[in-house]
Amino acid sequence: MFTDFDAFGFAAADEYDPAPPAVRPLMPTVFLPGLLCDAALWRPQIDALAAHVAPMVADLTLDDSIPAMARRVLAVAPPRFALVALSMGGYVALEILRQAPGRVSSVALLDTSARADSAERAAQRRVGMASLERGRFVGITRQLLDRLVHPDKSEGPVADALKAMALRVGGAAFLRQQHAILDRVDMRAVLPGVRVPTLVAVGDGDRITPPHEAEEIAALIPGAHLHTFDACGHLPALEQPGETAALLKWWLARDPG
Numbered sequence: 001m002f003t004d005f006d007a008f009g010f011a012a013a014d015e016y017d018p019a020p021p022a023v024r025p026l027m028p029t030v031f032l033p034g035l036l037c038d039a040a041l042w043r044p045q046i047d048a049l050a051a052h053v054a055p056m057v058a059d060l061t062l063d064d065s066i067p068a069m070a071r072r073v074l075a076v077a078p079p080r081f082a083l084v085a086l087s088m089g090g091y092v093a094l095e096i097l098r099q100a101p102g103r104v105s106s107v108a109l110l111d112t113s114a115r116a117d118s119a120e121r122a123a124q125r126r127v128g129m130a131s132l133e134r135g136r137f138v139g140i141t142r143q144l145l146d147r148l149v150h151p152d153k154s155e156g157p158v159a160d161a162l163k164a165m166a167l168r169v170g171g172a173a174f175l176r177q178q179h180a181i182l183d184r185v186d187m188r189a190v191l192p193g194v195r196v197p198t199l200v201a202v203g204d205g206d207r208i209t210p211p212h213e214a215e216e217i218a219a220l221i222p223g224a225h226l227h228t229f230d231a232c233g234h235l236p237a238l239e240q241p242g243e244t245a246a247l248l249k250w251w252l253a254r255d256p257g
Helices: 039-048 066-076 088-099 119-134 142-148 157-183 188-193 211-220 241-253
Strands: 027-032 053-057 081-086 104-110 198-203 225-229
Touching (some): 027 039, 027 088, 039 053, 039 081, 088 188, 119 157, 188 211, 198 211, 198 241, 225 241
Parallel strands (some): 027 053, 027 081, 081 104, 198 225
């Protein structure tokens, strides 16, 4: 599903209006990567939005709890900022909204969940962590890659970018991130209190955080806008970079600052 961006406020200016358009300052925007991802995840969007945002990509590799990740972001972020988050980054974004709601001017939550791990998913995560602690970190396996991206992106630049990011993040950081994800709490109670413009988006083929989890978030946040990426898995920032950038441009235009 493609959002009709012009219908949401990108119509051309009145050609008969003699007043020059106001120059809007760059929007301080904090980008939060997902598990095994680094700043390269958001490079296409940051490049596309260069005329609109003052970006900061948070490092979510240093802590082993979601609250600690949020505190680290808040310690270095501007006084007030827009948040763009994907997957694990979404867990951190919700914790930031819990810890410091007044510092967030708007939030975009891509392919994430407000729920804690199910018992089954937690058990799977523990098995994977134990296996890594006994063996060698190999990054993105073929099995994981097939779960992360749409089938038509399982070979080529998207897959290569994912594998390269995972190797840069490394096994030690991966274990810290997995501990953080495993120990996270259910954040659905936070959602009705969100009072900033909120974009919720998800790939129609996301197998990690399926569309019904995005729909739940959007239903619980007052006035949230829900967008679905067609032919997309868990990583629209890489799989559908142009559409993601256009969507974020539209959303940031609604940010009151």
